Amino acid sequence: MIRIANGQGFWGDWLEAPVRLIDDGPIDYLTLDYLAEVTMSILQKQRQQDPELGYARDFPPLIGRIARRLRDHHIKVVANAGGVNPTACARAVLKAAPGLKVAVVLGDDILPRIDEFLAKGHQMRNIDTGEPISTIREHILSANAYIGAFPLAEALATGADVVISGRCADAALVLAPMIDRFGWGSDDYDKLAAGIVAGHIIECGGQCSGGNCQVDWQNIPDLANIGYPIVEAEADGSFAVTKHPGTGGRIDSHGVKEQLLYEIGDPRQYMTPDCIADFTSLHLEDTGPDRVRGSGVCGGPRPAMLKASISYHAGWKASGTLVYSWPNAIEKARVADRITRERLDQLGLHFDEIYTEYFGVNACHGPAAHPVADPTEVQVRISVRGPDKRAVDRFTREMIPLVLTGPPGGTGYGEGRPEVRQIVAYWPALIPREEIQTRVEVVA
């Protein structure tokens, strides 16, 4: 049995979690998932500004902080902290933690190869819309193929203490130690699928141990000290999900089911670079306090195509807010919106979209929100997006004047003029597997 713990569900997750996973009990592997779909675009922006950046900057100081304990307890780290610059990330880790052996997995970055792929006839159509990538070719900012667990396992096999990848399938971080330790092959479909299911369950960290959980949430113990999840993996593919004793949060089958269903499509065909997992084959059982056993997972052969995550410049946007209070708070907010739109129209400004939300009324649930009669206060949030940065910038100057020129009692403008932000959009596509060759390098 090996213990694999996940200490980060995204870049920006709780900084103490990985440290506590190491301090509060035994683990063999620490995985850290830093890359959400939008994260690659953020990292790409940072690399544009500094060629030594473009990775999760929280990662090297974290490794520096836990290096001694990693060595003392023979714990290996597997992280996709490399973002769009794994080698620079490895150099920073070695600076923060001299003496550790660090391996990087390269080959996911396909930005320099887009034209080569197009010339070969790979259209890289948007999976969601069907449009060919040629429609955004000039605006592409980053392009990465999702790599699987086998190259990560190959990096672990070098004896590295820390394995750093760029874009990989999130659950592959958890599957890789199982492949490394149990020697699973690429046709051990059921076992690979079981590792993927286990990986999916813990890839969002605290979200499977009581965080963002609807199950009797008021009585989940001590969320302030939530214990991040640990998978105890067996060589036969069965596993238990648990957490260190004495930590906060809760692990039970209902909470695990919430996470299992999180951000998936067809549960019978969960596609990964290593296999296709059938989530409907999973059997879950509560086997003790904060302990859920998973077994019975079936899988199928890996798909012929790999998914690619491509980001591109898609214009500019800004959002501004104002607060109105009782009486007639909703009416005041609606009038502020009407006035703003009229002024933008008079200025001849055109946007792809102007979108208005009313916090306290329907911002989150939209048409499904239950009616609110007479709220004591409402925040109006007006947002615009479009290709013309000057138009978006002009919009940001239209909100605060409403305080003196609109409905009575406007407030909440203390943070000043809204910021104009670049829209870096996400383009999911497919690329034939044989086009992607990964390689492992030990960075000294």
Place this chain on the structure above:
Amino acid sequence: MKIPLSRIAHTRSGDKGDIANIGVIAWRPHYYPILLREVTPARVKSYFGEMVAGGVDRFELPSLHAVNLLLHHALGGGGTVSLRTDAQGKTLGAALLALEIEIDERELTD
């Protein structure tokens, strides 16, 4: 009798691009057939109204007593393009808890 969905199920929601997904999990195994009967794609689509510009798909997980709903074009463009505060659809699962479902009193055990 009419009850909110929250009496028989819990939910979690998230995003894949401009698609919102809502996992709906029955509190008890015998509530699962009621989920299948009541939480239909057509009802979910009409519940969210103009918020969901595309269709709604439903996938069944009988062994886990749960269904997965996919709401297409439901996030105003999704990801970084969307102008919505909840661009990732995190609150849509909670919104669905108020869906009114028709149940025979004998089907309900607490």
